[in-house]
Structures are given as structure tokens and as C-alpha cells.
Amino acid sequence: MQTLIINIKELLQVRENHIDKVSGDEMAILPTLKNAFLLLENDLIKDFGLMENCPKINIDKTIDATGKIVLPTWCDSHTHIVYAGNREQEFVDRINGLSYEEIANRGGGILNSAKKLNETSEEEIYNQSKKRLEEVISQGTGAVEIKSGYGLTVDGELKMLRVIKKLAKNYPITIKSTFLGAHAFPKEYKENHSGYIDLIIDEMLPKIAEEKLADFIDAFLETGYFSVEETERIMEAGKKYGLISKIHVNQFTAINGIEACVKHDALSVDHLEIVTDEDIEALKNSKTIAVALPSCSYFISIPYTPARKMLNAGLPLALASDFNPGTTPSGNMNFVVATACIKMKMTPEEAINAATINGAYAMDISKTHGSITKGKKANLIITKPLNSFYEIPYCFGSNLIESVIINGKNMI
Ligand SMILES: N=CN[C@@H](CCC(=O)O)C(=O)O
Ligand SMILES: [Zn+2]
Structure with a gap:
């Protein structure tokens, strides 16, 4: 044809x-x-x-x-499209003055989505998620990465990854799957971090590898979430199963996480709303690409990734949506490109490069997509x-x- x-x-x-x-x-x-x-x-x-x-x-x-x-078509290298229910009450709580951190500390945030996900059947999660996938395709996305991370239990994480696999089988767009068991510590592991990381490494990862459910591994490297050392354990364990890292880092604080990600050959470091000169030095001459998520900055009113500073330093930058129920209930890459121009002062040429070929690189598909x-x-x-x-x-x-x-x- x-x-x-x-x-x-x-x-x-x-x-x-x-x-x-x-x-x-x-x-x-x-x-x-x-x-x-x-x-x-x-x-x-x-x-x-x-x-x-x-x-x-x-x-x-x-x-x-x-x-x-x-x-x-857009190459959206960072999404959480598979989830159950939504969190519009937290949206209103933020309007009324609570911060993302305060909501999370009250048991909202990621743990709120995890509770909903574990209470919802695989079929229902698939039906809710496919609507979002169809929406982003109609908005011009032709390849997408989707993360787990709202299960936080062996069954919940496997359930999410199976939904991602089913979406990949049933839809023509390229879907890359990322295991994000290290998204937050479940309540029962709040004082036992190593116990939860053992669960990820000893129980989740072997099953995920056996069923070939993931291409990449992720962790939320952030103050109050996973420390540099904890994230390093996750990255090392993933590598043993052939899973390259794509890490959430520097969303709220800079704690030398980027350097650790580069050291562990991460394919991408994502968010980077807060970036130090040392972070930029660490990224220079590495294969790790920075991924900015301007819709997240817009929605929860946090700083935008300092794109100009990073481009002036010679770094590559990709743009992605971060579609998720908490910080970015939108997967519209046209809005991402526009917001990168309007708020991050990227030119249209830079933003389109960032959302096509560089997005493809951040999913390891630039041989087949992005140009x-x-x-x-x-x-x-x-x-x-x-x-x-x-x-x-x-x-x-x-x-x-x-x-x-x-x-x-x-x-x-
Ligand atoms: N920051 C970590 N993860 C998501 C938000 C998770 C949530 O609030 O549900 C993000 O990329 O913004
Ligand atoms: Zn994210």
C-alpha cells in the first residue's frame, strides 16, 4: 500500500x-x-x-x-497514563492553599492513587486507560512511554504492567513500558525503606522479567521519597535484568541525584525543575538526556526546567507530558510544546526537536521514530x-x- x-x-x-x-x-x-x-x-x-x-x-x-x-508525530517519553480514578479533590485542595507535599503527607498524592488502583480490576483500569491513550493519539502522539508506580504492591505493579502490555498489543502506536515500583513508600514501609526495596528487587523484578513486562526502570529520587543510595540500589538491580534507568529527579530539590543517574548510565533524567551548576556539569558529555515536563510545572505551580541554561551548556533536552492524575492530568503534547515556548523561552524549532527526535531518544527509539x-x-x-x-x-x-x-x- x-x-x-x-x-x-x-x-x-x-x-x-x-x-x-x-x-x-x-x-x-x-x-x-x-x-x-x-x-x-x-x-x-x-x-x-x-x-x-x-x-x-x-x-x-x-x-x-x-x-x-x-x-x-510527538514522541512522549514520560507518562503515567495507566491509573484508576482521578484526584480532582486534591486539585481543589491546592487551590485552597495546600501544597503537593502537604497533600502527600496527609496520605493523598501517589498513595491515594495506589489505594484506588489496588481496589480496581485489571479490566476496569484497562478501560479507563485506553480512553486516555486514544485521546493522546488524536492529539498527535505516535509513541509513548507508560510507567507503573501506582500499585506499590507485587500484584498492583504487575497489574499495571499487564495493562500497559495489553495497550501495546491492541493499539498501533509504539508503547514503551517502565517499571516504577519505587514511586513512593507504602504506609506500612514508611519506617522500613530497605524492606520495600527488598520487595521490589526480590519479588517484583524477577516476575516482571519473567513475563517481559518492562523496558525500563524508574524511581522517584527526591527528598522524602527515594534517596540517592536507595535509587542506586534500584538502578543496579534493574540493570541485572537488562532494564535501563529513566529517573524522576530534581522535581523539588537538588540532592546530587543527577550525578548518580549519569554514573549508572541512565537513559534519561526527568523533571529537573530545580537544577544546579553541578547537575549541568554531570550531564555534559554523557549519554543521559534531560526530559522537561512543563505541563507539570504549569499545573502544580512549580518552577519550569531552566531550558535556556541547559541548551547554552550544550545539553540535549526532550519534552514530555507527564500525563498522570496528580501533577499533570493532560497528555496534550501540543500544549507541552506551546508551554515550553511561552514559559521556558524555547524557540518553536527547539521545542519541536525536543518533542520529536529527542523524545524518541529518551525512549531509545530514535532509529525508527522522531524524524x-x-x-x-x-x-x-x-x-x-x-x-x-x-x-x-x-x-x-x-x-x-x-x-x-x-x-x-x-x-x-
Ligand atoms: N513526581 C512523581 N511522579 C509524578 C506524580 C505522581 C502523582 O502525584 O501521582 C510526576 O512525575 O509528577
Ligand atoms: Zn512522572
Whole structure:
């Protein structure tokens, strides 16, 4: 099956040769082709170029994209899409003056979601989660990472990871699964941290490995959650099962966690609302990418990741949604890109690089996703007619997407 998209006003993120990510000043460059064509064959990108070189062949399907922008779908490398119920009461509590920390200390927060998840059947969790997955696909996401971490019991964590596996089987988008047993200490382990970490290492991990339920391992490295040493135990244990780390770190405090993550070859360090000069030094010349989550900063009113400082230091940066019931009840990557421009002072070129090729790197899928490159997945956003691609972040509240193509097939 071949599909030819013609008269594309501007085709974004065109990369002739494979790159795995872009860093520092390179992020300001978003290669594009104006008045372009794009040829898809089955689920892959077969060819692209200027309209004057458009192949004159018999084609199964032609799409006329006059006036429209075409770009790779968003690669959302950090979500918690699988959860039960929601936490709108905590939202109102925050409006009335309580902080995220105060709510968590009262038994709300992650433990509130864990209670709900353990009381909900696997089927019901699947049904609630698939609606969110369908929503983000319609908003242009073509690859997504989903974490466990609201089980915090052997059964609860396995239940979440099985739901993620079922979503990956039933939906055409690429889904990467991350084991986040170390998201918070359950109440009964509050004074026995090593006991809970033993449970993660000795009981959860072997079962997860046996059923092949995870690609990555995560922990919430933060004051009041998992210490540097505790997170190091988790990262080392994951590595024994072939699980590379992607770590929540520096959301509220900087406690030298980033250096430890780099030392343990983490693929990504995520959040980084609070970043020191030492953290930036630790990331330089490493393979670890920083992932910023601006919708989380927006929703719970915490600082934004200092993108300019990090890009000026030559670092790569990815953008992700953090879709979860507590700090970010939205997986809309268009809003993420717009908020990165408006609040983090990233240019549209930088933000689109961060949400496509760098997002793919943060899921270890940049060989197949994140750019318009021959042989990569035919995962595309076609916009409504626009003046320029700057409108994508500029019109931050509008839905500018006309269609989403995943594996060469129209989803909307
Ligand atoms: N910070 C840790 N985890 C989630 C929030 C968890 C929750 O509040 O449910 C995050 O990435 O923001
Ligand atoms: Zn998160």
C-alpha cells in the first residue's frame, strides 16, 4: 500500500541521515522542505522531496496537503497514563492553599492513587486507560512511554504492567513500558525503606522479567521519597535484568541525584525543575538526556526546567507530558510544546526537536521514530491550513491537527 502526500506547504524535521538526538545550539535548527511531497509505503516512509521531483507513479492513495504543515508525530517519553480514578479533590485542595507535599503527607498524592488502583480490576483500569491513550493519539502522539508506580504492591505493579502490555498489543502506536515500583513508600514501609526495596528487587523484578513486562526502570529520587543510595540500589538491580534507568529527579530539590543517574548510565533524567551548576556539569558529555515536563510545572505551580541554561551548556533536552492524575492530568503534547515556548523561552524549532527526535531518544527509539527519514515509521501529523509552523505553539489553545497517521494509516 502506497500513500502519496502532495503539495505540503512545509514538511518539518526532515533528516536525510540518521541522527539519534540534537543538543545545545543544534536544537535551534529544524530542517524543513517547502512545497514538498512525502511517499509512504505500508508502515514506513519511502521517499520525500520537493514537489518538482514528485514521482509520477500509480499510487493507491493521494492526500493533498495544500496550505498544511506535515511533521512527525510527538514522541512522549514520560507518562503515567495507566491509573484508576482521578484526584480532582486534591486539585481543589491546592487551590485552597495546600501544597503537593502537604497533600502527600496527609496520605493523598501517589498513595491515594495506589489505594484506588489496588481496589480496581485489571479490566476496569484497562478501560479507563485506553480512553486516555486514544485521546493522546488524536492529539498527535505516535509513541509513548507508560510507567507503573501506582500499585506499590507485587500484584498492583504487575497489574499495571499487564495493562500497559495489553495497550501495546491492541493499539498501533509504539508503547514503551517502565517499571516504577519505587514511586513512593507504602504506609506500612514508611519506617522500613530497605524492606520495600527488598520487595521490589526480590519479588517484583524477577516476575516482571519473567513475563517481559518492562523496558525500563524508574524511581522517584527526591527528598522524602527515594534517596540517592536507595535509587542506586534500584538502578543496579534493574540493570541485572537488562532494564535501563529513566529517573524522576530534581522535581523539588537538588540532592546530587543527577550525578548518580549519569554514573549508572541512565537513559534519561526527568523533571529537573530545580537544577544546579553541578547537575549541568554531570550531564555534559554523557549519554543521559534531560526530559522537561512543563505541563507539570504549569499545573502544580512549580518552577519550569531552566531550558535556556541547559541548551547554552550544550545539553540535549526532550519534552514530555507527564500525563498522570496528580501533577499533570493532560497528555496534550501540543500544549507541552506551546508551554515550553511561552514559559521556558524555547524557540518553536527547539521545542519541536525536543518533542520529536529527542523524545524518541529518551525512549531509545530514535532509529525508527522522531524524524522524516527514509525507512522510519510513517507516523505523521497533518495540520489544518496554517500561515506557518510557528502557529503550532502560538495558538496554544486551538486544535490545529487535521489528521494523524500511524504506521501509514489514518487514525483521525
Ligand atoms: N513526581 C512523581 N511522579 C509524578 C506524580 C505522581 C502523582 O502525584 O501521582 C510526576 O512525575 O509528577
Ligand atoms: Zn512522572
